[in-house]
Amino acid sequence: MLQSHLDHFVGRFSNTALSKEAASPTLSRSISDNFIDIGSDCRGTISNSFAVDLCGVQGCSEHGRIAKDEVEEGDYKLVAYKHNRLPFGLKSSPALLMLGLYKILIVDAETDPPELQKLKRLIYSLSYMDNLAVTANSTEDLQWAFINLSSIFAPYKIYLQQFFTNSSFTNSSLQEDLDVMSETSTDDKVKLLGLSWMRDSDTLATIKLNLNPEATTKRQILSTIASNFDVLNFNAPLLNRARLFFQRLQYRSDLDWDTHLTMDLQREWTNITNQVNSAPEIKVPRGMGKRSDSYKLIGFTDASKQMYATVIYMKNLDSGKVSFVLSKNKLLNKTVAIKSIPCLEFLAVALGVEVLHDLRQELSGPSAS
Structure with missing residues (x-):
């Protein structure tokens, strides 16, 4: 993912998509059947599942369309409804999103011209949830990718919301479109694949480490350690001391999850947090060369x-x-x-x-x- 080039962009897309109209679904049709149906010729489908629930008219209307029209108020029976949006916040949401991207960028690209297929596969390989990236060896190649984004995602009702790059387009009209997409175009630091990207220096960094020195229980210490997201483990040497400290607490049979630490342990934890929190932000170059x-x-x-x-x-x-x-x-x-x-x-x-x-x-x- 870090074999990137001179010119780069990261885009964020909307999280809605139109679901395919199903032809008279029956209650016996399982969710897994509809899940497999994502791979068929359904245009615009990211979420195309039917769920069975015990609910009335009002309860079902909050989640989706009721498949059975004539349900009396208060008559609680098995009814089927379907999602018209990709549901975020569910355990299945990341899988649904990646399946949708796979359908759009890989399955539906089989009949595309070779160059467009290559672009779609590159976008898919550099995807992190709803943040997608593309690398190019020249500004012209990057402009071509930008132009083709709409034709790739618009048919599926997915629209580009933000667009950031470390390159300036030579085409003035494209640059105007870019300025509209980059609402915070004056900001040097933007999010990229779970990291911070400093566009001027073209470097990557994690968010500065921050451990809570006031944590006094195992639950609080685990929470503050886990809150420091570091996908490439840049800060592993700095956090290892805190992780080893928590491991020692796990071996203590006299410490429950919400039992307060002894004064000696609290002093040791405070020293660890002071060391970690005073560490500077670690930065590494993003570009490594050409493909x-x-x-x-x-x-x-x-x-x-x-x-x-x-x-x-x-x-x-x-x-x-x-x-x-x-x-x-x-x-x-x-x-x-x-x-x-x-x-x-x-x-x-x-x-x-x-x-x-x-x-x-x-x-x-x-x-x-």
């Missing part, structure tokens, strides 16, 4: 009695540039911790090989499949 360049993935592993970890770098063989990609670590539980250091080193190597293999699949891009 036509050759690259080498380089992994390092290490292990201790407390954890084992791997750090991955990528080297551009054409320019010689080396870039940080990600890190991953695993804390050891009591069972694994009794193993010898050589054994833990082997576990670290296995983790590194696993991450390298997954990264190679991801970074190979859409043309690899």
Whole structure:
């Protein structure tokens, strides 16, 4: 995902789509049947499921269209209704969204011209929920991608809401459209795939770490650690001390989830939070080179009695540039911790090989499949 180029944009799309009109559904038709039906010739379908619920007229009308017209008020029976919007906030929402994008960008692209197919597969490979990205080797290629966005998503009633780029369009009319899309075009920092993107310097960063020094229970400490979103684990070395501290609390049988820590433990937690919160924001360059360049993935592993970890770098063989990609670590539980250091080193190597293999699949891009 980080094998990006000179010109880049990130777009955010609306979360609504028209559902296909179903022909006289029956109550015996299962949700799984309709789920499979997403892959058929249904235009504009992201959410096309029928649900069966025990409800009356008023209850069903809040969720969707009632399939059975003649239901007396207060007569609670099994009725079927269907969603006309993609429901966000549900456990199934991310899967429905990615299935919809797969239908739009992969399945329906089979008859498109090769260049348009390549663009759609690139967008899909750089998607993070409703945030989609495209990389290009020139401003002209980026302009062409921008022009084709409407024709790709508009037939499915999905419209571009925001558009950010680190490039200026040479076409004045396209630049005007871009200015309308970029409501905060004067802001240097924008969100990109779960990270912060500084467009002027073309660097990526996570949100500055912030641990709550006032947390006094296991529940509060776990909550404040988990609230620091770091998709590529940039801040792993800084957060590891806090994670190890929480692991020690887990082994304490005298501490329940809402039991207050002792004064000694509270002082130790305060020292940890002061160290983490004073750390600067970590930034890494976004661009690594062109897709036509050759690259080498380089992994390092290490292990201790407390954890084992791997750090991955990528080297551009054409320019010689080396870039940080990600890190991953695993804390050891009591069972694994009794193993010898050589054994833990082997576990670290296995983790590194696993991450390298997954990264190679991801970074190979859409043309690899």
